[in-house]
Amino acid sequence: GESVGLHLPTLSVQEGDNSIINCAYSNSASDYFIWYKQESGKGPQFIIDIRSNMDKRQGQRVTVLLNKTVKHLSLQIAATQPGDSAVYFCAETYSSYKLIFGSGTRLLVRP
Amino acid sequence: DSGVTQTPKHLITATGQRVTLRCSPRSGDLSVYWYQQSLDQGLQFLIQYYNGEERAKGNILERFSAQQFPDLHSELNLSSLELGDSALYFCASSVDPTSGGETQYFGPGTRLLVL
Numbered sequence: 001g002e003s004v005g006l007h008l009p010t011l012s013v014q015e016g017d018n019s020i021i022n023c024a025y026s027n028s029a030s031d032y033f034i035w036y037k038q039e040s041g042k043g044p045q046f047i048i049d050i051r052s053n054m055d056k057r058q059g060q061r062v063t064v065l066l067n068k069t070v071k072h073l074s075l076q077i078a079a080t081q082p083g084d085s086a087v088y089f090c091a092e093t094y095s096s097y098k099l100i101f102g103s104g105t106r107l108l109v110r111p
Numbered sequence: 112d113s114g115v116t117q118t119p120k121h122l123i124t125a126t127g128q129r130v131t132l133r134c135s136p137r138s139g140d141l142s143v144y145w146y147q148q149s150l151d152q153g154l155q156f157l158i159q160y161y162n163g164e165e166r167a168k169g170n171i172l173e174r175f176s177a178q179q180f181p182d183l184h185s186e187l188n189l190s191s192l193e194l195g196d197s198a199l200y201f202c203a204s205s206v207d208p209t210s211g212g213e214t215q216y217f218g219p220g221t222r223l224l225v226l
Contacts, residue, residue: 032213043113043201043217044154089154098167099144099203099215101154 008087010106019077023090023102028071030092034099035064035075039086047075047088077107085109114138115218117202123224129190132221136183136204142166143185144205144215145177149198160185161207192225199223 013019025033031052036044050057050064050073057064063076073090087104114137124130136143145157147170156169160179171177174192179185189196199222203215 034214036217041222043115043203043219045113046214046216049214093213098156098159098169099154100156104153 008104008106010108012108012110013080014110015080015082017080019075019080019084019107021075021077021088021105021107023073023075023105025071025073025090025092025102026100027092027094028068030094030100032093033064033066033073034091034093035062035073036089036091036101037084037086038089038104044089080107080109082109082111113216113218115202115204115216117200117218117221119221120219121222121224123226124192125226126192126194128192128225129188130192130223132187132189132200132202132223134185134187134202134204134218136185136202137216140204140206140216141183142205142207143179143183144203145171145185145187146201146203146217147198148201148220149195154201157187189223194225197223197225 034049035047038044048059048062048064055066061078065074087106089104090102091099116135118133142161144159147155157171158177159167163179174190177187199220201220203217205215
């Protein structure tokens with residue numbers, strides 16, 4: 001769905017641990033996927049993307065995995081830091097113009 | 112900093128009024144997108160412009176309109192405002208969504224409060 005609000009699922013992790021945030025996308029025809037990070041009062045910030053012809057992509061401390069069979073996307077954050085605390089959204093697009101945002105997940109990093 | 116700028120940052124107005132939100136895309140980006148984010152609806156796509164022309168419409172009300180100017184900046188006009196229009200309005204830009212440049216970079220948003 002495209003809704004997010006007060007009842008966001010929350011992932012709480014210890015600083016230094018790895019985080020895994022999951023997302024189920026809606027359209028099997030989607031060909032491009034993006035993870036965004038949104039801090040309170042700010043705009044979504046691009047983290048990493050992946051095209052449908054790939055199943056894994058790595059960035060700095062982040063990895064995105066794509067499983068097209070079950071329409072599932074995950075974001076792995078290594079050695080999670082307090083600055084990683086935010087709401088994370090996955091987004092899909094199949095027509096190169098409209099991003100469909102998934103339900104956000106709030107990541108809380110415990111010191 | 113994404114390179115996308117939006118003004119104003121905050122806007123407080125009354126029901127029935129009209130406001131204009133402004134967006135300047137990243138240098139070199141041809142496409143501009145507008146999104147609305149409210150607590151109960153999440154991020155909703157409103158409209159897209161590409162090189163001055165409307166390309167796609169999403170869940171945009173008839174009371175809302177937008178345009179993209181020759182210098183590629185865009186304005187979102189909201190009229191006959193209602194309490195439910197209170198939300199964060201984001202602008203995003205991308206290079207060229209038709210040739211692999213789909214990644215959208217978001218501005219800091221305009222927080223609209225309708226009283």
